[in-house]
Amino acid sequence: MLDALAPADVASAKVSVFGPSDSLTIDNIIVISGENAREAAALFEPLTRVKIAGDDFVAAAAVKMSMASVTKTLPVLFLEAMGAAANSSQLELTISLFEELYPGMLQFLRRTLPTYVHHARRRLDEMREIETWVDAMGGDAAITRSGRLVLERLRLEEIPAEESKNLVALIRAALTRTALPRDSNDAEQNIRHEIHAQA
Structure with a gap:
């Protein structure tokens, strides 16, 4: 440029x-x-x-990409963890503890997660861009890559807009739209293979 x-x-x-x-x-x-x-x-x-x-x-872009690596991946990690909490019938209690112990984090997630529903394809593109940048900087984008693969599996773009406004409803909706069933060992193996192949 x-x-x-x-x-x-x-x-x-x-x-x-x-x-x-x-x-x-x-x-x-x-x-x-x-x-x-x-x-x-x-x-x-x-x-x-x-x-x-x-x-x-390019220093300003480096700051942007470094922060984006965290802010784009954290919501996916949260969804994955809250899915496990929901499957253990502990979703509401877990979120209430986040509210009490980490209010800033939960405020960020409440603001950010709906954008993953409305702009799912864009978020995936952004995460791929982060992967490429981290790799180019000599790092290992394994966590961002894993987050992107989880996000692809969740199919958040299929969640109705009204369900995205409430955090608990969004999490429960994400659980019902996971593209890969839990017993799909071949599909899970493909994800693990891609993670290792691209790392």
Whole structure:
């Protein structure tokens, strides 16, 4: 990108936006990087909170991808764990303990999980992008990859919109729409094989 802009003598910076995607307010934080990051920051500071990642142009993207690796995978892990709680008839109690002990985490999940219903394909694409990036950085994206495979199996896009508004209803709906039945050993083996093959 920088090479393409160089002949035009255009100043540029990389910007990653965190927070609500439909507006840019004090509820957002933007991370800016590149040689012109400080100049770009001055344009945004009256509107939102700004952090500078450094002069390396791609640094802001690295911050975004690193955080996304956690924020995109955590909801899938939560669904998997709450599915086990539901199968043990302990879903409501487990969620109430999350509410009491980890209120910030549950607030994040209540806000985020419905987007996995309405934008399931996009979330899968984002997780694949994270896998590729982590691998390119010399890491091992095994957990993100496993989360993506679980998300593919859950078929959340089939959950009716009204069921996605309530966390317990969403979890129970996800349990009834799992593409791979528990006794499908061949399918489970295929998932494990893909995890190991791509790791």
